[in-house]
Amino acid sequence: MITFENVDVVFPNGFQGLKGIDLTINQGEFVGIVGLSGAGKSTLIRAVNGLVPYTSGSLSVGETVVDPKSKTKLRRLRSKVGMIFQSFNLVNRISVLNNVLTGRSAYTPTWRSMLGWYRAADKELAFQCLERVGIVEKAYERASSLSGGQQQRVAIARVLAQDPEVMLADEPVAALDPPTAHRVMRDLRRIQRELGMTCIVNMHHLDLARSYADRIIGMRAGEVVFDGPVAEATDAVIEEVYQRSMTAEDVVADDVPVSVEETADATEHDPDNDDAHHDDDPAVLGSDDPGSNDPGSNNAEQARL
Amino acid sequence: MTAVAESDSSAGSPGTGVGTGSSGTGRSSTERPKQPRPSALAYLGLLGLAAAAFAFFWWSRESTDVLFLPLGGVTLWAPQNPLIGLLIMLGLLIVCWRVRIGEMAAFGALTFVIVTYWAGENIDFTLASIWERWDNLAGQLAAFFNPNWSYVFGVWDEWLVTLNMAIVATIIGCSIGLVLAMFASPVSSPNKATSQTIKALNSVIRSIPDVGWALLFVAMIGGTAYGLGPLAGVLALLMFNIGIVAKLLGETIDAASPGPIEAADSTGANLTQRNRIAVLPQVLPGFTSYSLYVFELNIRASTAIGIVGVGGIGHELNLQMNRFAWENVASILYMLIIVVLLVDLFSLWIRRRLM
Structure with missing residues (x-):
């Protein structure tokens, strides 16, 4: 708690x-x-x-x-208290396993960390954590060679290693x-x-x-x-x-194909600077609740898009 | 748009396109924006500055060389060096005006000329002395083109001493430099006070040049005369290396990516663990690179400091110079070039493999 x-x-x-x-x-x-x-x-x-x-x-x-x-x-x-970050924050030049073992620091004597000589039990735990996030086969690869999604999994494994x-x-x-x-x-x-x-x-x-x-x-x-x-x-x-209506930026574009058209729409109208046009065009609003918004802030949003 | 239309109508025939401009008088070609002219007033001021500098050079001159300028009936005279200086300054201003360089840039160029003249004049810098003493030089120069190669292989043990001094100093110096760099950078040091203190200490170490350290250690513990030359040499190189590595590596640590460091902090690692886990891997390529660079420097520097009485090939070089055995000196210098090149190639090879 x-x-x-x-x-x-x-x-x-x-x-x-x-x-x-x-x-x-x-x-x-x-x-x-x-x-x-x-x-x-x-x-x-x-x-x-x-x-x-x-x-x-x-x-x-x-x-x-x-x-x-x-x-x-x-x-x-x-x-x-473990933490994961937007930019993953792995140490790129060391192996995935060593990155996960970083999570054991608080339970590891300083001299072991200095030498990089971790206990067998810690290593086993690190492997279990990698197993949990499903990339145990990458254990000895350099962290920088992984894709973004895999790197974030390593970061999650690092947190799990902290128990x-x-x-x-x-x-x-x-x-x-x-x-x-x-x-x-x-x-x-x-x-x-x-x-x-x-x-x-x-x-x-x-x-x-x-x-x-x-x-x-x-x-x-x-x-x-x-x-x-x-x-x-x-x-x-x-x-x-x-304090503003929602736009396409507020959702992940995965299953929202309309967003591409929206962006195109916005850029198409932008040079004309035709603000009034957006007001009677409900399709440009990313939100499915068009009733509650204020047209002024809408236009500002569209201009930003 | 209008210019194109005009040139089309004046040419009269469609399809001449780009050729119109060059085929005409050249006046009818497209109007280009003009480069803005620098302020004439500012250039007048610069001219005044050049005149003032000329007056100062005249007033403060020490050489008595005078140039005579026959001008019809009268012959003017002016001191040689200030006159040359004035001509250079005027030429510079004319070129700057012609290519429309801004007044600040022209001022910079003029200042550069003035300062260079002033500095050179103060120390009587002239290459003329080389010609005056050519007889003295010619013999030595001939010796340099005729090195005594059989000699250089006779002193290979001195080369070995130099190399060993460089190796020991590099390994110890870089290790200490690494630790100091960790304490010096605010990113990896325990607190600001430590970082500032170590940085100050570092500045002091760096402010003494390698020869300075060599003189100091030779004076304190004795040089080659007591058979302690290599020890003094290693200690001198060591201080030299610590200064360089701590400075360069400290700055590399400053620039280390903060993300992994924050992540290490968030796992509850202590400072030493965090520096080992998140900082060291990031700066390791830099550290290796600096160490190899320092090794090269050591080979070169150990020759120079050999002259002030630490062991190695520098000591031998000094002996041969005192004997005026220029063929031997030449062979040592040539060999030095080869050794430094070899070390350079070696470190390049290692760096390639490490990156």
């Missing part, structure tokens, strides 16, 4: 990343966080493992209070193509269920959040503005979170 009590994050430059966050995330929950970029999604996730220190309030993971001031306590916490209670994922599939994104998310969901982990995932694409998460948290300007089960996260609610 992860508990935020009135948590603020103020960055050294004075920017307030999080404002008075109150949240409780239960053991075994799969939470999707949505919001525009700059809304504080990454900050929220990084506060949990102390990569971004929170400045006031109280934040605890299970029984442990996150203490950004004590490096030792942070390390102990992080050993139980974590919580997994944080910061835009885990934003760098992947739509079919691969779905496959990686499916694996992530399956593993999360099998191991009963708590999982917090930032997602850029709303449809991914809806298909894979149990619960959705919407953020805007460092605050939680929506928190509820997937069923409650309707388009109208999410548009309220985004």
Whole structure:
């Protein structure tokens, strides 16, 4: 269980990343966080493992209070909180297996890490983790030789090697193509269920959040503005979170063939600067809820497309 | 569009196309945008600057060479060097004006000429002395084209000493340099204070040149005269190497990709583990490359510092120079070129295999 009590994050430059966050995330929950970029999604996730220190309030993971001031306590916490990243963050020049073994650092004496001489048990565990994500045959290949989807699987295996209670994922599939994104998310969901982990995932694409998460948290300007089960996260609610109507960019383009035409449409009309034209053209709206939006913001969106 | 239409109508015949412009007077060709002219006022100012520099050169000259300029009835005279300087400056400004170089660039070029003149004049730099002392030089030059090859193989053990000094210094120096670089870069050091301290220490080490370190160690522990030449040499090269590797590698670490480092942090690794796991693999190619470069430098530098009394081929070179045995000196220098080239090829080969 992860508990935020009135948590603020103020960055050294004075920017307030999080404002008075109150949240409780239960053991075994799969939470999707949505919001525009700059809304504080990454900050929220990084506060949990102390990569971004929170400045006031109280934040605890299970029984442990996150203490950004004590490096030792942070390390102990992080050993139980795994994290995967948008750009995978593997060490490219070493093997897949060694990347996974990186996840065992907190349980490995420093001298063993220095020599790269890991225990046989750790290696066996690493192999099991690679098995779970289905790329055990790549164990001795260089991480950089793998495709994006495979690299993210290695990153997931690295987290599994930590034997974590919580997994944080910061835009885990934003760098992947739509079919691969779905496959990686499916694996992530399956593993999360099998191991009963708590999982917090930032997602850029709303449809991914809806298909894979149990619960959705919407953020805007460092605050939680929506928190509820997937069923409650309707388009109208999410548009309220985004403070604008939804566009094709908010969903993964996998099974939305219309998006290509849309883009073409927008570029075709753009040079004419014919704003009025878009208003009576409902096809250009990515949302299937055209009733609730304001034409002005629509045009701005289309111009951006 | 209009220009094309005009040239078409003036040519009268359709289909002449591009040829129209060149076949006509040339005036009728398409109007091109003109390169903007630099400010004439600024160029006048630069002319003033050139005149001022000329006056300064005249006033501060030390050479008494004078040029006479017969102009009809009267003969003007001017000091030789400042006059040449003035002509160069004027020529430069004329060329800059003709090709319409902006005033700032022209100012830069003029400053370059002035500073070069000033620096050269201060140290009386002239190649004329080479001609004046040609008799002295000719004999030595002849010796250099006639090296004593039988000698160079007689001192192969000195070459071995040089090579061994370079190897030991490279291995130890680069290892220490690696550790210092890890502490010096804010990316991998425990805290800012450590990073700043190590960086400052590093600057001090680098500010003393290799010959400086050699003199220092020869003075402290004794050079070849006490049979400790190689030790002093290795220590001098070591300090030299630490400075270079710590600096170059520190900057490479600064540029390491932060993603894997953040990932290592997120697994709960401690600082040493994190640096070993996420930083070292990223900078290892750079480190190898720098080490090989440093090895090359060491071969060259060990020759130079041999002259101040550490062992190796440099010591032998010094002996032969003191004996004016130019054939032997020449053979050592030629051999040095070959050895350095070989080391260069070797390191190139290794680098290719490692990348």
